[in-house]
Amino acid sequence: MNATGVWTSVDAYRVAVAELPRSARLTESPRDAIAVVAGTDAWWHRAGAALADGALGVVVSRPENVPVDRLDALLAVGRPVTVERPLLRSDSAQHVVETLAATRSPDVIVVECHASPLSSALRDAIAWARAAAGDTLAVRTASFASGRELALLESASGVPVSLMAATQAGAPPDGRIRMTALGDTIVEVDGGDHQMIVTVTDAAARRIAPTRFERPERLALRRAIEAVTFGTTPPDLGELGHDEDVARTVRAASDS
Structure with missing residues (x-):
């Protein structure tokens, strides 16, 4: 070649x-x-x-x-x-998608995001929730309280997503994300600055995905x-637009 x-x-x-x-x-x-x-x-x-x-x-x-x-x-x-x-590795996200595709959909997804500024990190946090839900997301409610943006999202297939995002001066330069998908199989994503740790727990064992060095x-x-x-054709651009749409709706709550 x-x-x-x-x-x-x-x-x-x-x-x-x-x-x-x-x-x-x-x-x-x-x-x-x-x-x-x-x-x-x-x-x-x-x-x-x-x-x-x-x-x-x-x-x-x-x-x-x-x-x-x-x-x-x-x-x-x-x-x-x-x-x-910055906070969404395609290979790690695909690992999450494939893991959850092999089991029942999560009962609920919880996402926390801390960054300064928040915009890009919030977009990537929503992307992790979308990957875990296996579907597009819509904002059901959003509010701003005590310096935190709080939102309830729902996937097109009905999976609820709880999102909390806060501006934090001490966060890593790109921000930090923690996502937990709760169900028969529990998937956790935690990290920042291109180093995301993915952990999968089911009835058999708790497994930490290999560190990605690339x-x-x-x-x-x-x-x-x-x-x-x-x-x-990679889905990247369409997914970026979706995640930004959702992030804008969430951010609008803090501007109102």
Whole structure:
């Protein structure tokens, strides 16, 4: 397999290219390459420009602002967009999805999120709840009290989700998330700064998932290369829009 071109000015992804010498190589143009854009400022404009210039696909690194109404234009292009999120590793999330798919749906999901600022971490906390529920989420009630955002969510399949989020100056730079899915099988996710510990407890044993050593940038780039090579479309952008929609509804309670 020929190495896929990667066009980026993001240092961490230039390192990731060096870590994938057989499948990735740096290029001077986004045309016929994967474009990696930093998720700062108006990243959607840079992503759209790269696709217009002939990029095979795009990786968005750690998006800060997510204008949901702008995501449809990127989706409409029909080329893969992979998203690297600070507190959501795709491999760990997939482990949670596969674990809970093999058993009865959780009775309830509890999510706690602490960060400063809260926006990106809240979005990723909702993503973990969505992964555990195995379905989209809707906000049933939301309130703001004692510096905490409290919300009751519900999945499309009827799984209730209790969410508590608080701005905390002493939290890790990217924030910290703890998610517990309670049912016949208990799944716990706890951590921050790209190190999420996943624990599964059932009638037989309590198991801690292996630590993931692959850097998140390498993981995202590898997924993007696979998408371009095999013609698949990652669900990342649609899921990002869903999670931002839910997060905005929750945050609106603190603004009212």
